[in-house]
Amino acid sequence: MGMTITEKILAKAAGKSRVTPGESVWLSVDVLMTHDVCGPPTIDIWKREFGPEAKIWDKEKLVIFPDHYIFTANTHAIANVAKLRDFAKEYDLPNYYDPGTERYKGVCHMALAEEGYNVPGTVLFGTDSHTCTSGAFGMFSTGVGNSDAAFILGTGKIWEKVPESMLFWFDGEIPPYLTAKDMILQIIGDITTDGATYRAMEFAGPGVMSLPISERMTLTNMAIEAGGMNGIIEADELTEAYVKARTDKSYELFKSDPDATYHSKYSYDLSKMEPMVAKPHSPDNKDTVRNVQGTKLTKCYIGSCTGGKLEDFQFAAKLLFGQTVKTPTYIVPASTWVDQQLDVETVNGVSLREIFVKAGCTIGESSCAACLGGPSDTFGRAQDDEVIISTTNRNFPGRMGSKKSAVYLASALTVAASAIHGVITDPRDVM
Amino acid sequence: MEKVITGKAFVLGDKIDTDQIIPAEHLVYSLSDPEEKKKYGYYAFSGVPLPESGLPMGHKPFIKGDNYQSEYAIIIGGGNFGCGSSREHAPFALQVAGVKAVIAESYARIFYRNCVDGGFLIPYEGFEKLNDKIKTGDDLEIDISANLVKNLTTGDEFLLKPLGSVVSIIEAGDLFEYARKTGMIAKG
Structure with a gap:
């Protein structure tokens, strides 16, 4: 019997010829990623458990991207970054990306891709639930807590239960008014926030493979919002070109067998799909933009690892060109590279940055920013009973700051269209 | 491992995500500093909207006043408990607040793993939805060997799902103790 791509990669990492869903296996980890929120406690647990002689299993495989609470005066947050900095210095870590220096990259999931850590066929664990983003590169990636990360830090190993796979x-081809965000909001709405718990979400078909890499990352990024262990997309020529341009690491391409077994299969026709939102207060509270159009907004937000990539800003700039926003609109590039591209990429000969500034948007520095609320001085944080439309990935109560706020999740096209009118607006009405 | 867990129930609804368990703005505190870590107990469940805090009536804060420990030691949740982020600060905060076990209809994977691998508390699943059968403040007793929860206030009894393959990690204490027992890592 055949295997899925997820099963093949896990079998390789477990040193087995095959694995079966439900089976617990010990995996050899290729990359461990951590950041400023979970890195410090991970280090503390590692020291406590492995003692004064604690050794990092492989310094080349440890990657640290401070990204959550970077542009804040919060003294505890500053101390956490300092702790990572000292740790990197003490152990002479090659893959530490220090805020305030040219090495600072922005949000870890984007940076993992840009810096060549996403390699097809490998296994990557990170202390962040959106670590599943890296699965867009034909690899297994998932989030873990501090204890699991500390265990990996000392041993290079971790246990995992082989997931059943769901095929989407x-x-x-994707129409100009739709984005990957609409695709994944549709799926999460269909299967709910625990529809994929302990399972792999495999995205496939011509409608997926015609997407650029960063749009594929939007699909895998939000696998966790359906409870998925991992999201995964087979690597193709586009993936290979992206990876080869960033690393000389060797890689292995895996594909699901035609007779692989799936828990369930879902099929979508992109030409029949609609721009979607997730209404407050859950990513599975789906509706069409049409059904909620006219909802009054106090803030629009384009940013985060799922909605602050270059494509997202290209989508937004096409609609915001020559327009003025009616609602305060916050722009947060996911990475410093994306930030630089705002000056390079143009629409009608005008740079994205100029389009956003002229439209009246406020542009912040690359970081997780208000996607998860954060300290009180966080850029774009939800205040009081605000009603926000956002390209981020979660809208549980209080996620973006204030417990009283209400957040609609949507594509960059829908957020930009809504910014122009100050109410939720279908992008087709301004295209 | 304790054989019996007793305590008062604190009842919550479905989809209690990690931002409701411990809001992201509080993730800046040290988890190892003995004084600073108390903040995690103090802010535990502070993200739950008050009408849904302590069902069925709601409006019952999990933590009273300036305390960092709660009067409730057993959490009764609904479906997809602990969904959202990977923050281990969530089960840690509950442990600091004095929680010994959660009984939910189902769990998000990372939260469940964190409870077990970090040895913070025991994540039980019920065979049925229990957050509409148990009330906040009820006195509960969990008999671990029998996988049974008794409601001492009402006399009801409910069977719980066996802990399954993770029981060996729970019995050892956490993932590190399990790995020492099985020879995966050196004994400390």
């Missing part, structure tokens, strides 16, 4: 197949 997309036919057709």
Whole structure:
């Protein structure tokens, strides 16, 4: 019997010829990623458990991207970054990206891709639930807590239960008014926030493979919002070109067998899909933009690892060109590279940055920013009973700051269209 | 491992995500400093909207006043308990607040793993939805060997799902103790 891509990669990492869903296996980890929120406690647990002689299993495989609470005066947050800095110095770590220096990269999931840590066929664990983003590169990636990360830090190993796989197949080509965010909000709405718990979400079909890399990352990023262990997309020529341009590490391409077993299969026709939102207060509270259009907004937000990539800003700039926003609109590039591209990429000969500034948007520095609320001085944080439309990935109560706020999740196209009118607006009405 | 867990129930609804368990703005505190870590107990469940805090009536804060420990030691949750982020600060905060066990209809994977691998508390699943059968403040007794929870206030009894393959980690204490027992890592 055949295997899925997830099963093949886990079998390789477990040193086995095959694995079966439900089976617990010990995996050899290729990359461990951590950041400023979970890195310090991970280090403390590692020291406590492995003692004064604690050794990092492989310094080349440890990657630290401070990204959550970077532009804040909060003294505890500053101390956490300092702790990572000292740790990197003490152990002479090659893959530490210090805030305040040219090495600072922004949000870890984007930076993992840009810096060449996402390699097809490998296994990557990170102390962040959106670590599943890296699965867009034909690899296994998932989030873990501090104890699991500390265990990996000392041993290079971790246990995992082999997941059943769910297949999400997309036919057709994506129309200009849709984005990957609409695709994944549709799926999460269909299967709910625990529809994929302990399972792999495999995205496939011509409608997926015609997407650029960063849009594929939007699909895998939000696998966790359906409870998925991992999201995964087979690597193709586009993936290989992206990876080769960033690393000389060797890689292995895995594909699901035609007779692989799936828990369930879902099929979508992109030509029949609608721009979608997730209404407050859950990512599975789906509706069409049409059904909620006219909802009055106090803030628009384009940013985060799922909605602050270059494509997202290209989508937004096309609609915001020559327009003025009616609602305060916050722009947060996911990475410093994306930030630089705002000056390079143009629409009608005008740079994205100039389009956003002229439209009246406020542009912040690359970091997780208000996606998860954060300290009280966080850029774009939800205040009081605000009603926000955002390209971020979660809208549980209080996620973006204030417990009283209400957040709609949507594509960058829908957020930009809504910014122009000050109410939720279908992008087709301004295109 | 304790054989019996007793305590008062604190009842919550479905989809209690990690931001409701411990809001992201509080993740800046040290988890190892003995004084600073008390903040995690103090802010535990502070993200739960008050009408849904302590069901069925709601409006019952999990933590009273300036305390960092709660009068409730057993959490009764609904579906997808602990969904959202990977922050181990969530089960840690509950442990600091004095929680010994959660009984939910189902769990998000990372939260469940964190409870077990970090040895913070025991994550039980019920065979049925229990957050509409148990009330906040009820006195509960969990018999671990029998996988049974008794409601001492009402006399009801409910069977719980066996802990399954993770029981060996729970019995050892946490993932590190398990690895020492099985020879995966050196004994400290």
